[in-house]
Amino acid sequence: MRRGIVLKRAWRIARAFWLSEEKWAAWRLLLVVVALNLGTVYISTRINVWHSAFYQSIQSYDEQGFIHSIITFCVLSLVLVVLRGYQLYARMLLHIRWRRWLTKEYLSHWLQGQTYYRLQLLAGNEADNPDQRISEDVEQFVQLTLRLSLDLLQDLVTVSSFVYILWNLSGVLTLRLGDTVIPVYGYLVWMAFLYAGAGTYWTVKLGRPLVRLDYDQQRFEADFRFFLSRLRENAESIAFYQGERQEELHALGKFRYIMDNFLQIRSVRRKLLWLTSGYSQTAVIFAVLVAAPRYFSNQIHLGQMFQIADAYGHVQSGFSFVVDSFTRLAQWRAVINRLNHFLVYMELVHMAPSAYDRLERTQGSQTGFAIDALDVQKPDGQLLVRQLTAVFKPGDRVLICGPSGCGKSTLLRTLTGIWPYAAGHVRQPQTAAVMFIPQKSYMPIGTLRQALLYPGTARTVNGQELVATLELCRLSHLSGRLEEVLEWDKVLSLGEQQRVAFARVLLQRPNWLFLDEATSALDEETERFMYETVGRRLPQTTLISVGHRRTLLTYHRRRLELDGRGGWRLSAIGS
Numbered sequence: 001m002r003r004g005i006v007l008k009r010a011w012r013i014a015r016a017f018w019l020s021e022e023k024w025a026a027w028r029l030l031l032v033v034v035a036l037n038l039g040t041v042y043i044s045t046r047i048n049v050w051h052s053a054f055y056q057s058i059q060s061y062d063e064q065g066f067i068h069s070i071i072t073f074c075v076l077s078l079v080l081v082v083l084r085g086y087q088l089y090a091r092m093l094l095h096i097r098w099r100r101w102l103t104k105e106y107l108s109h110w111l112q113g114q115t116y117y118r119l120q121l122l123a124g125n126e127a128d129n130p131d132q133r134i135s136e137d138v139e140q141f142v143q144l145t146l147r148l149s150l151d152l153l154q155d156l157v158t159v160s161s162f163v164y165i166l167w168n169l170s171g172v173l174t175l176r177l178g179d180t181v182i183p184v185y186g187y188l189v190w191m192a193f194l195y196a197g198a199g200t201y202w203t204v205k206l207g208r209p210l211v212r213l214d215y216d217q218q219r220f221e222a223d224f225r226f227f228l229s230r231l232r233e234n235a236e237s238i239a240f241y242q243g244e245r246q247e248e249l250h251a252l253g254k255f256r257y258i259m260d261n262f263l264q265i266r267s268v269r270r271k272l273l274w275l276t277s278g279y280s281q282t283a284v285i286f287a288v289l290v291a292a293p294r295y296f297s298n299q300i301h302l303g304q305m306f307q308i309a310d311a312y313g314h315v316q317s318g319f320s321f322v323v324d325s326f327t328r329l330a331q332w333r334a335v336i337n338r339l340n341h342f343l344v345y346m347e348l349v350h351m352a353p354s355a356y357d358r359l360e361r362t363q364g365s366q367t368g369f370a371i372d373a374l375d376v377q378k379p380d381g382q383l384l385v386r387q388l389t390a391v392f393k394p395g396d397r398v399l400i401c402g403p404s405g406c407g408k409s410t411l412l413r414t415l416t417g418i419w420p421y422a423a424g425h426v427r428q429p430q431t432a433a434v435m436f437i438p439q440k441s442y443m444p445i446g447t448l449r450q451a452l453l454y455p456g457t458a459r460t461v462n463g464q465e466l467v468a469t470l471e472l473c474r475l476s477h478l479s480g481r482l483e484e485v486l487e488w489d490k491v492l493s494l495g496e497q498q499r500v501a502f503a504r505v506l507l508q509r510p511n512w513l514f515l516d517e518a519t520s521a522l523d524e525e526t527e528r529f530m531y532e533t534v535g536r537r538l539p540q541t542t543l544i545s546v547g548h549r550r551t552l553l554t555y556h557r558r559r560l561e562l563d564g565r566g567g568w569r570l571s572a573i574g575s
C-alpha cells in the first residue's frame with residue numbers, strides 16, 4: 001500500500017470526528033496538547049544550554065556557578081515533569097473522546113439497516129470479525145494516530161531546535177585535499193543526518209515484512225478467539241456429540257496459524273532489535289567521537305562537548321522517528337487497512353440495493369400485504385421462488401410448506417426485508433408492525449422482563465400484565481423471576497424459549513406475524529393452545545407460518561407450497 005494511500009485512508013477514517021459536532025472541543029484539546037509538547041521541547045533546549053554552563057563551572061572550579069546550575073536544573077526539571085504530566089492527561093482525554101465518537105459512529109453504521117446481518121451475507125470473509133474492528137481496531141487507530149502524529153510533530157520541532165544549536169557549535173571544519181582547503185559548515189549536523197539516515201534506511205528495509213505479518217497476526221488471533229467463543233456458545237451440543245477431540249484439533253489448527261506467523265514476526269523482530277539497539281548503543285559514542293576533533297583542537301570546552309553530546313542525542317532521537325516508530329507505523333497501516341475495508345464493505349452493503357437487491361418495498365397498501373412477481377434467490381443465484389404473486393389480508397392465516405431446503409425461511413426473510421437476493425415488489429400497509437419469530441428466538445442478556453419486552457414496545461406494560469401473559473403462555477413458574485439477570489437462552493428449555501417468544505407476540509401485538517417453525521419444540525397440545533391464544537387475542541393479526549408438522553394445517557386457512565426449484569402453489573386448506 002503506497003504511503004499516500006495510507007494517509008488518504010487515515011484521513012478518511014479520522015476526518016469525520018475532526019469535522020463533527022465535537023470538533024471545537026477536540027481542536028481546543030489538540031491545541032493544548034501541542035502547546036504542552038512545544039513547551040517540553042523548549043525546556044529540553046534550556047537543559048541543553050544548561051549542560052554547557054554546568055560542566056564549565058566544574059571545569060573552572062566555580063562553586064557559585066555550580067550551585068546556581070544545580071538550582072536551575074531543579075527548576076527546569078520540575079517544569080518539565082509537570083508539563084509532561086499535563087501533556088499525558090490532555091492527550092488521554094483527547095484519546096477517549098475520539099474513541100467514544102468513533103465507536104459510536106462505527107456501531108451505528110454497523111447496526112443501521114441490518115448491516116451486521118447483510119455484511120456476512122455479502123462480504124463473507126472480507127469484513128471478518130467486526131467485533132474486533134469496533135473494539136480493538138478503533139482503539140488502536142486512535143492511540144496510534146495520536147501517538148504517531150504528535151511524536152512526529154515533537155520530533156520535527158526537536159530536530160529543528162537542536163540542529164540550530166548543533167550548527168552553532170559546529171563552527172567550521174577544514175578539510176584539506178592536497179593544497180585545497182575546503183571549509184565544512186555545520187559538520188556536526190551533517191554527521192547526525194548521515195547516521196540517522198542510514199539507521200532509518202536499514203530499519204525500513206528490514207522491517208517492511210512486519211506490515212503484513214502484524215496484519216495477519218491480529219486476524220489469526222481474532223479467528224482463534226471467535227472459534228473459542230463459538231465453542232462456548234455451543235457447549236451443550238458439542239458435549240452431546242462428545243466432539244471435544246474434534247474441537248481441540250480444530251482449535252489447535254487455528255492456533256497453528258498464530259504460531260507460524262508469530263515465528264516469522266520473531267525473526268524479523270530479532271533482526272530489527274539487533275539493528276535498533278546496536279544503533280542506539282553506538283549513538284552515545286558516535287556523538288563524542290564526532291565532537292572530539294574540535295575539543296582536542298581547543299575550539300570548544302568540556303561543557304560544550306557535553307552540550308554537543310546531549311544535542312546529538314536529541315537530533316538522533318528526533319530523526320530516528322521512523323526507527324522508533326517502525327512497528328507502530330506497521331501496526332497503524334494494518335489497522336487503517338482493516339478499518340478502511342470494514343468501512344468500504346459497510347458502505348457497499350448500504351448501497352446493496354443497486355447491486356443485488358432489486359426488491360421494491362412500498363408502504364400504503366389498502367388490501368394487506370401484497371406480493372407481486374417476487375423472485376427469491378440463493379447467494380449463488382439459484383432461484384428458490386419464481387414470480388410469486390399473492391395478497392395476505394389482515395387476519396389471514398397462511399402456512400408455507402415444502403421439502404427441507406426449498407426456501408421457506410428464505411421467503412420469510414425476504415418478506416421481512418433482511419434477505420437481499422430478491423427482485424419484485426412488496427407492498428405493505430402503512431402501519432404494519434411486523435414481527436418475526438424464528439425457531440430459536442434471541443434472548444438478550446439481562447432480566448427476564450427485558451427478554452419479554454425485547455426489543456421494546458410502544459406502549460407501557462406493567463408487571464401485572466407481564467405475569468398474566470406468562471400465565472397465558474404456560475410459564476407461570478417464571479413469574480417470580482422477572483428481575484433476574486441471566487443468560488436466559490442457557491437456562492430455559494427450547495420449548496420455554498418458544499413460549500417466551502409467544503409471550504412477546506401477545507405483549508407487542510404485531511399486525512403481521514411470521515413464525516418460522518416457532519412451535520417445533522412444543523408438544524402438539526401446547527402448540528394448539530398457543531396458536532388458538534394468538535388467534536383469540538390478536539384476531540386482526542396476519543399469521544404466516546413455516547413448518548413441517550401436519551397439525552399446523554388446522555390453524556391456517558391457506559397453504560403456500562414451494563418446490564425449491566422456483567415453483568409454488570397457493571391453495572385453500574382442505575382443497
Ligand SMILES: Nc1ncnc2c1ncn2[C@@H]1O[C@H](COP(=O)(O)OP(=O)(O)OP(=O)(O)O)[C@@H](O)[C@H]1O
Binds near residue numbers: 121378405410
Ligand atoms: N446465508 C446463506 N448463505 C448461503 N445459502 C443459504 C443461506 N441461507 C440459506 N441458504 C440456502 O438457501 C436454501 C434455502 O434455505 P432455507 O433455510 O430457506 O430452507 P428451508 O426451506 O427453510 O429449510 P428447512 O425446512 O430445512 O428449514 C438452502 O439450500 C440453504 O442452504
